[in-house]
Amino acid sequence: MFEVPEDRKYLESHEYATTGGDTATIGITDFAQDELGDVVFVELPGEGEELTKGEEFGVVESIKAVSDLYAPVSGTVVAVNEDLFDAPELVNEDPYGDGWMLEVEVADEGAFDELLSAEEYRDQTE
Amino acid sequence: MDFDQARYARDDRYEPLLSEKNAAREEIDDSPLPDELTRDAVELPGLSEPELARHYTRLSQMNWSVESGPYPLGSCTMKYNPSFTEDVAADPNAAIHPDRSPRTSQGTLELLYELQDYLARIGGMDAVTLQPPAGAAGEFTGILVAKAYHESNGDDRSEVVIPASAHGTNFASAAMAGYDVVELPSGDDGRVDMEALDAALSEDTAALMLTNPNTVGLFERDIVEIAEMVHDVGGLLYYDGANLNALLGRGRPGDMGFDIMHYNVHKTFATPHGGGGPGAGPVGVVSELEPFLPNPRVREKGGNYRLEDAEDSIGKVHGYTGNWFVLVKAYAYIARLGDAGLSDASAKAVLNANYLAEQLDYEVPYEPFHHEFAATAGDRDAADVAKRMLDYGVHPPTTKWPEFVPEAMLTEPTEIENRDSLDDLAHAFNAAMADSDEELENAPSRTTARRIDQVGAARDPQLSWQALDDE
Numbered sequence: 001m002f003e004v005p006e007d008r009k010y011l012e013s014h015e016y017a018t019t020g021g022d023t024a025t026i027g028i029t030d031f032a033q034d035e036l037g038d039v040v041f042v043e044l045p046g047e048g049e050e051l052t053k054g055e056e057f058g059v060v061e062s063i064k065a066v067s068d069l070y071a072p073v074s075g076t077v078v079a080v081n082e083d084l085f086d087a088p089e090l091v092n093e094d095p096y097g098d099g100w101m102l103e104v105e106v107a108d109e110g111a112f113d114e115l116l117s118a119e120e121y122r123d124q125t126e
Numbered sequence: 127m128d129f130d131q132a133r134y135a136r137d138d139r140y141e142p143l144l145s146e147k148n149a150a151r152e153e154i155d156d157s158p159l160p161d162e163l164t165r166d167a168v169e170l171p172g173l174s175e176p177e178l179a180r181h182y183t184r185l186s187q188m189n190w191s192v193e194s195g196p197y198p199l200g201s202c203t204m205k206y207n208p209s210f211t212e213d214v215a216a217d218p219n220a221a222i223h224p225d226r227s228p229r230t231s232q233g234t235l236e237l238l239y240e241l242q243d244y245l246a247r248i249g250g251m252d253a254v255t256l257q258p259p260a261g262a263a264g265e266f267t268g269i270l271v272a273k274a275y276h277e278s279n280g281d282d283r284s285e286v287v288i289p290a291s292a293h294g295t296n297f298a299s300a301a302m303a304g305y306d307v308v309e310l311p312s313g314d315d316g317r318v319d320m321e322a323l324d325a326a327l328s329e330d331t332a333a334l335m336l337t338n339p340n341t342v343g344l345f346e347r348d349i350v351e352i353a354e355m356v357h358d359v360g361g362l363l364y365y366d367g368a369n370l371n372a373l374l375g376r377g378r379p380g381d382m383g384f385d386i387m388h389y390n391v392h393k394t395f396a397t398p399h400g401g402g403g404p405g406a407g408p409v410g411v412v413s414e415l416e417p418f419l420p421n422p423r424v425r426e427k428g429g430n431y432r433l434e435d436a437e438d439s440i441g442k443v444h445g446y447t448g449n450w451f452v453l454v455k456a457y458a459y460i461a462r463l464g465d466a467g468l469s470d471a472s473a474k475a476v477l478n479a480n481y482l483a484e485q486l487d488y489e490v491p492y493e494p495f496h497h498e499f500a501a502t503a504g505d506r507d508a509a510d511v512a513k514r515m516l517d518y519g520v521h522p523p524t525t526k527w528p529e530f531v532p533e534a535m536l537t538e539p540t541e542i543e544n545r546d547s548l549d550d551l552a553h554a555f556n557a558a559m560a561d562s563d564e565e566l567e568n569a570p571s572r573t574t575a576r577r578i579d580q581v582g583a584a585r586d587p588q589l590s591w592q593a594l595d596d597e
Binding site: 038040041061063064065088089 | 526529581584585
């Protein structure tokens, strides 16, 4: 059983965005990190860059596969988790905590509406 | 079969590098070069001939190759390269400088011309270029030719359609040529999903790239209809020659409706695999596309051979007429086997894959396959099973690809194996699957190099020309 916290919303491609603030924290889910296996490299955009909902914003590489990361919301990057560049294993160890990827100033409040709820995402992964 | 691989180690360090053996300091005389670019002395190994011979023999014994045993890497087609092809390429008469005038190198040009003709006949194509230096370079060349054709018709197209199961180079070649890639999901039967294809094709489609038989060895039996659909929207049909060894002498891409194809001479005609070294990826096209092939091409008139440039050509994709010494080996292989030999090769490639699969205690979800098949390791980790197979004295198959087969073990024994070695392979597959989880997790245990820390190597790579001491 994978952890799916209630305080965030999800994309079918296994990215999450936290809800309830002016900014959203973005990362990949517990299910995603387990499917990928040991993460060895994460490529992320820099501060100030714009994300467009549903479009690629970075790359996560594990010993099994290289996968594109898709933006769950549109907005401006205000913080990047640079710890991942030296310690990509944080994505495996704590995907919802220390393994976060970006903090984004959300462009459109309604953007969360089309995302999956925790319950809907849980159904998808079962 | 019992197996233990050679292991030469002193104090747990493998055979040292040549430069680490008996290094002796040699003074260097004054050099005309500036001081900051020179040294006073260098350390060079002082070795006798037997020491040198043993060094290289030991390295070869600690390695694995198709000359050590079966090497059934699916989609890679690891064939034994018969040594007569090397003899032909090593003939002093083959060492022709490419700048020699056509008048004094008629024999060279004749061989290239005949190879163009052989390949055209084998693929059912009207014209062939030998210039691209590798299979992927052939793909790129083929897509550039397609692009030049559309542009010459004033036709602006932006997309190339590729099945999700295709080789990664297809996506890269289309993107390099400036196209957007439209990915086609596999149907439930492992073949092209005709409804998805219909939805993907449009006036924007420049080409559909297809491998036939496909990545899990299945023949695309709807190929004639697929060709019609692509041609109906004005697109071109591209054949990836990676699996042509399954059809040699039995089916021709040109007869199936393909317009462009590349030949992987290392997979189909037993030239060395490149690994970054020189290779060859000739490209064949139908007559409408001939004007766009790379310059120069070898043409013949009245028994004279010459190099010709075409005005509408996409230009050069490599120097001269391609990698001559590789092309000589492909020519020698085709000439030696002849029509009957080439047909026999494809029959044996398909027979061997089917015989081997029949011996395995593994499920093979997609059938009927041709020269290769994707078995599944089920609830076990395909990579662990593969590492355990090394302990039984064979090379394992390609693992975890294609991704639509869970824990895939993509297996291609090729036509070179006889029944005994296929039985050895089957034993390795089945014995590894029957072993305990612990044995799998600790495998391999009988090879020179044992379990490698893949995660550590990827997360914290330490690149060095010499072995590093453990910290």
